[in-house]
Amino acid sequence: MRNLFLSVVLLLSSGITSAESLLIANASLIERDSSSDVTHDILISDGVISRIAEDLTETPADNVIDAAGRPVTSAFFAGITALGLTEIGMVSDTVDSQLMDLYTGLIHPEFDVRDAFNPHSSAIPVTRIEGFGYTLLAASPGDRPLSGHGSLVRLDGGYNSFEGVPVMYANVDGAAGDKLGGSRAASWMLLNAIFAELTTPDKDLKLITPQGKSALSAAKKNGIFIFRAHRASDIVRVLAFASEYNLQAVISGGQEAWIVRQPLARAKVPVIINALDNLPQSFDALGARLDNAALLHEAGVTVLFTSGETHNARKLRQVVGNAVAHGLPHKTALAAMTSIPASLFGGIERSLQSGSRADLVIWSGDPLDVTSAADSVIIGGALDTMQSRQTKLLQRYLSEEPNKGRAYINP
Amino acid sequence: MLSAFRILASLALFIAPIALADVFLSTYAAPSANPLLFQNATILTGDGERLDNASLYISNGRIEWIGAGTVTPGTTVVDAAGKWITPGLIDVHSHLGVYPSPGVAAHSDGNEATAPVTAEVWAEHSIWPQDPGFTRALAGGVTTMQILPGSANLFGGRGVTLKNVPSISYQAMKFPNAPHGLKMACGENPKRVYGNRNQAPSTRMGNVAAYRNAWIKAQRYVDDWDRYERAVAEAAAKKDDSSTSMASALLTTTPPKRDLELETLAGALRGEILVHMHCYRADEMLTILDMAQEFGYRVGTFHHGVEAYKIADQLAAEGVCGALWADWWGFKIEAYDGIQENIALVDRPNGGCAIVHSDSSEGIQRLNQEAAKAMLRGNRAGLSIQPERAIRWITSNAAKSLGIDDQTGSLKPGLMADLVLWNQDPFSVYAKALQVYIDGSLSYEQGNPDLNPKSDFELGQLMGVTP
Structure with missing residues (x-):
C-alpha cells in the first residue's frame, strides 16, 4: 500500500502526466526504415504500445498527438552515467558513484550504487527532456580492480526504476594499474585471486567479504562484466580472462578496439565507446580514431556508446551522430541508442512493437543530428511536461527585464 | 655618430615596457599560394552575410573579392556547387600544446599553480608544438586559436594567438602582430587551489582583494615608467642635437626596474594586452566590471560565463564578449545554472558579442557542431538565428575578442584568406571540412594523405x- 502511494506521488512530482491511452499519429518509424515516406500511428494504453499500424485514427484514444511525419523512436539510452548518483561534480558529498579510500582494504564487488540512487536529481529531467529514457548506472573506477556494480535504471522519477541484470565494473586499463601497485598486471593478479575465492569457504576469504562473494557469483551467473580497457593488448587479455571464467564481458572505452575487432567479433564481446575519442590522450589510446565504431560494426562487433558525461549525458546523440558521420550505418546507430543496451543488460524490451513499454520520443528531425531536439517525450505512456530546472531558468530570464525582480518570475 | 645612433637604438628599447614585449617574435611566414577562384558556393562571410551561388577570389594569401571581380590568368578554379564556404574557425580558449595529448604528468604545463598572481608567465613558453590536437583541430576547420594558461590563478599569465600551422616551434605558429591576452580567473578555482594550502585567496572576497592589490602595484609601475619617459623627453628637449641629447638623456635618467609580472599587468592597463576573464557567475562578472572601472581597464571577454545570460544586456552595453559553451553545466556549483540558450541570449541584445569557445581538445574539433546546438536552442526559445548570424560566434566575434578582426575572421577583401570549404551546411553533425586554407594556402584536405599533417609523436x- 505504501509503495502504491509512493508511486502515485512520484507520478505527480516527476513532471510526467498520466494518461490512459494515447495515440501518436503520423509517426516516421526511422528505426525500421529511415528512407520510407510511409507514416504509422502508434496506440499506447496502460503504458504499453498496444498497436502500430498505418492508420489507427478510427481507434478511440484519450489523447492524440500528431507527429506530422516527424521521427518517433524509443526513448534513448543515455550511456554509462552517474545520473541520480551525483548532483554536482565537484561537491563531493553529492557524488556517490565511486568507492575510494575505503578503510577495509578489501575489494567490494557488493558495492551497489543503486543504494545511492536519487531520482530527484536535477540532472534527470535535464536529460530526460532531451529524449533519454534510461541509463546504465556506473560504479566509477576507484582504487580497486572491481569498482562495484549497478544496473539499468529508467529516468522516470521512480525510486526503484531499476531494470536488468547486475552489471559489475572491472578496471584493467593503465590508469587502474597505476593505482594498484603500479602495474596493470596487478589488476589481473588481483582479479585472478578474487575469482579464485569464489570457491573458497567464507571463513577463509582474504580479499572479499562473503557478501562480495555472493555479489560476484550472482554477476558471474547471470550478469555482465564491463571491463574498462583501451589498449589492444589489454582487450585481448580481457577476452582470455572472460573465457577462462566464463563471464559475459563488455569492453568499455575501447579506443583501440578496432585493432582487435576480429577476436572481439569471434568472442561476441560488445564494445562501449565514445565515438569522439580520436586523440592519443594516453599511451593506452595511441590508436584512437573516429571510425572505430564503423570498423567494429563492419567486423560484426556490437557497438554501444557512452559520452563519459553525466550532467551533459544528453550529448550522446551528438556523439553517435559523429559515429554515423564516420561510417556507422544510421539504423545501426539508432539500435545502439534504443533496443541494444536494453537487451544486452537485461532490461525491458525497447522497440517499436506492440507489447513494448511506451517510452517514446517525437523528434523535431534526425535524432542523431545537432539540428534537432526532442519535441515530446513519453515515458510509460504518459507525456512528459518537458520541464527541467534549466527550462525554468530559461523562462525566468527569457523575458525582457520585468518591473519586479526576476525572483518573482516563478515558472 | 654611428655608435651614438646604436646606443640610442638599443636604449630606446627600454623606454616603454611594452616595447619589451617584442621578444619571442613570430617567425610565421605564409607559404606562397596560387590564386584561387571558388564558384557556385554558399558563402557565410563571417560578419553576418550569406551569399548563395556565389564566387570568392583569393590571391597572394588574401581575400581579393567576393561576389564578382577580375581574375588573374592561371587562376585555379574550384567548383563549390553544393558546398559551403566560411571563414577559418577561431577558438579563443584552447589549451592545446600546454595540456597536450598524451596527457602525461610531464606534459602538464598549463597552470603555474605556485602563486595566485603569475602574470609573468607566458603560455607560449609551455606550448609543445607536436601536440596531435593541433592537427585534429585543423581537420575541424580551425585556423586560429588562442592558447591560454589555466585558471588556477587569479592572474594566470599571458595567452598567445596562433595560426594553426604545423611547426616545430610556437614562434612559427604565432599570429603576426596579434596582441597578447591576459588570462584571469574568478571564483572557485583560485580560492580552492590556494585556500586548500591555507594561503590567500581562500574566499571570493580574497580573490577580489588580491586582484586589486595587483592592479594597484601595476598602476604605480605604469606611473613610474610614464614619469621616466617624461624625464627622458624633458632632458632631451634641453639640448640642440636631438640624437645625442636623447642618448645622453637616456644615459643620465635611471629607468625603473623591470618586473615581468607588472609588465603584463601594465600592458593590460594600457589596453595593449587584452583581458580574458574566466568567470562563471553573473554576480562575479558584475564585480569584475566594477573593478575594471576602478582601475581604468577593459575586460575584453568573459570566458565560460555559464550565467552570462542573466546579464546579457549589461555585457552588450559594456561591449564585453562572452566566450561560452553550448551545453556544459553542473561539474561544479558555479556551473549549476547553465542553460543551452546561454549563447543565443548573449547574442540577442544590440552589441551582444557571443562566442563559442571550446576549452577542450575534443570541442575545438567541432566548433561548428557546438554553434549548431546553440543556434537550435536559440531558435527553439523563439529567437530567429540564421546560419549567417551563428557563424559569427566562431569567426568574426572570436577575432574581435582576440584583437585580430582586421586581419581574419570574416571574408572581407584584404583580409587573410583563412577559410574552410565544407561538404554541406556546416551546422550539422554530418558536416565535414573538405579543405582548410590558411593565408590562401591549402593546409588540410579530407582524405588526401599528402594534406593531413601528422605530429612527430604519432x-x-x-x-x-x-x-
Missing part, C-alpha cells in the same frame, strides 16, 4: 597495425 606508433 609517427611510427603501433607499427604493423593497419585498419
Whole structure:
C-alpha cells in the first residue's frame, strides 16, 4: 500500500502526466526504415504500445498527438552515467558513484550504487527532456580492480526504476594499474585471486567479504562484466580472462578496439565507446580514431556508446551522430541508442512493437543530428511536461527585464 | 655618430615596457599560394552575410573579392556547387600544446599553480608544438586559436594567438602582430587551489582583494615608467642635437626596474594586452566590471560565463564578449545554472558579442557542431538565428575578442584568406571540412594523405597495425 502511494506521488512530482491511452499519429518509424515516406500511428494504453499500424485514427484514444511525419523512436539510452548518483561534480558529498579510500582494504564487488540512487536529481529531467529514457548506472573506477556494480535504471522519477541484470565494473586499463601497485598486471593478479575465492569457504576469504562473494557469483551467473580497457593488448587479455571464467564481458572505452575487432567479433564481446575519442590522450589510446565504431560494426562487433558525461549525458546523440558521420550505418546507430543496451543488460524490451513499454520520443528531425531536439517525450505512456530546472531558468530570464525582480518570475 | 645612433637604438628599447614585449617574435611566414577562384558556393562571410551561388577570389594569401571581380590568368578554379564556404574557425580558449595529448604528468604545463598572481608567465613558453590536437583541430576547420594558461590563478599569465600551422616551434605558429591576452580567473578555482594550502585567496572576497592589490602595484609601475619617459623627453628637449641629447638623456635618467609580472599587468592597463576573464557567475562578472572601472581597464571577454545570460544586456552595453559553451553545466556549483540558450541570449541584445569557445581538445574539433546546438536552442526559445548570424560566434566575434578582426575572421577583401570549404551546411553533425586554407594556402584536405599533417609523436606508433 505504501509503495502504491509512493508511486502515485512520484507520478505527480516527476513532471510526467498520466494518461490512459494515447495515440501518436503520423509517426516516421526511422528505426525500421529511415528512407520510407510511409507514416504509422502508434496506440499506447496502460503504458504499453498496444498497436502500430498505418492508420489507427478510427481507434478511440484519450489523447492524440500528431507527429506530422516527424521521427518517433524509443526513448534513448543515455550511456554509462552517474545520473541520480551525483548532483554536482565537484561537491563531493553529492557524488556517490565511486568507492575510494575505503578503510577495509578489501575489494567490494557488493558495492551497489543503486543504494545511492536519487531520482530527484536535477540532472534527470535535464536529460530526460532531451529524449533519454534510461541509463546504465556506473560504479566509477576507484582504487580497486572491481569498482562495484549497478544496473539499468529508467529516468522516470521512480525510486526503484531499476531494470536488468547486475552489471559489475572491472578496471584493467593503465590508469587502474597505476593505482594498484603500479602495474596493470596487478589488476589481473588481483582479479585472478578474487575469482579464485569464489570457491573458497567464507571463513577463509582474504580479499572479499562473503557478501562480495555472493555479489560476484550472482554477476558471474547471470550478469555482465564491463571491463574498462583501451589498449589492444589489454582487450585481448580481457577476452582470455572472460573465457577462462566464463563471464559475459563488455569492453568499455575501447579506443583501440578496432585493432582487435576480429577476436572481439569471434568472442561476441560488445564494445562501449565514445565515438569522439580520436586523440592519443594516453599511451593506452595511441590508436584512437573516429571510425572505430564503423570498423567494429563492419567486423560484426556490437557497438554501444557512452559520452563519459553525466550532467551533459544528453550529448550522446551528438556523439553517435559523429559515429554515423564516420561510417556507422544510421539504423545501426539508432539500435545502439534504443533496443541494444536494453537487451544486452537485461532490461525491458525497447522497440517499436506492440507489447513494448511506451517510452517514446517525437523528434523535431534526425535524432542523431545537432539540428534537432526532442519535441515530446513519453515515458510509460504518459507525456512528459518537458520541464527541467534549466527550462525554468530559461523562462525566468527569457523575458525582457520585468518591473519586479526576476525572483518573482516563478515558472 | 654611428655608435651614438646604436646606443640610442638599443636604449630606446627600454623606454616603454611594452616595447619589451617584442621578444619571442613570430617567425610565421605564409607559404606562397596560387590564386584561387571558388564558384557556385554558399558563402557565410563571417560578419553576418550569406551569399548563395556565389564566387570568392583569393590571391597572394588574401581575400581579393567576393561576389564578382577580375581574375588573374592561371587562376585555379574550384567548383563549390553544393558546398559551403566560411571563414577559418577561431577558438579563443584552447589549451592545446600546454595540456597536450598524451596527457602525461610531464606534459602538464598549463597552470603555474605556485602563486595566485603569475602574470609573468607566458603560455607560449609551455606550448609543445607536436601536440596531435593541433592537427585534429585543423581537420575541424580551425585556423586560429588562442592558447591560454589555466585558471588556477587569479592572474594566470599571458595567452598567445596562433595560426594553426604545423611547426616545430610556437614562434612559427604565432599570429603576426596579434596582441597578447591576459588570462584571469574568478571564483572557485583560485580560492580552492590556494585556500586548500591555507594561503590567500581562500574566499571570493580574497580573490577580489588580491586582484586589486595587483592592479594597484601595476598602476604605480605604469606611473613610474610614464614619469621616466617624461624625464627622458624633458632632458632631451634641453639640448640642440636631438640624437645625442636623447642618448645622453637616456644615459643620465635611471629607468625603473623591470618586473615581468607588472609588465603584463601594465600592458593590460594600457589596453595593449587584452583581458580574458574566466568567470562563471553573473554576480562575479558584475564585480569584475566594477573593478575594471576602478582601475581604468577593459575586460575584453568573459570566458565560460555559464550565467552570462542573466546579464546579457549589461555585457552588450559594456561591449564585453562572452566566450561560452553550448551545453556544459553542473561539474561544479558555479556551473549549476547553465542553460543551452546561454549563447543565443548573449547574442540577442544590440552589441551582444557571443562566442563559442571550446576549452577542450575534443570541442575545438567541432566548433561548428557546438554553434549548431546553440543556434537550435536559440531558435527553439523563439529567437530567429540564421546560419549567417551563428557563424559569427566562431569567426568574426572570436577575432574581435582576440584583437585580430582586421586581419581574419570574416571574408572581407584584404583580409587573410583563412577559410574552410565544407561538404554541406556546416551546422550539422554530418558536416565535414573538405579543405582548410590558411593565408590562401591549402593546409588540410579530407582524405588526401599528402594534406593531413601528422605530429612527430604519432609517427611510427603501433607499427604493423593497419585498419
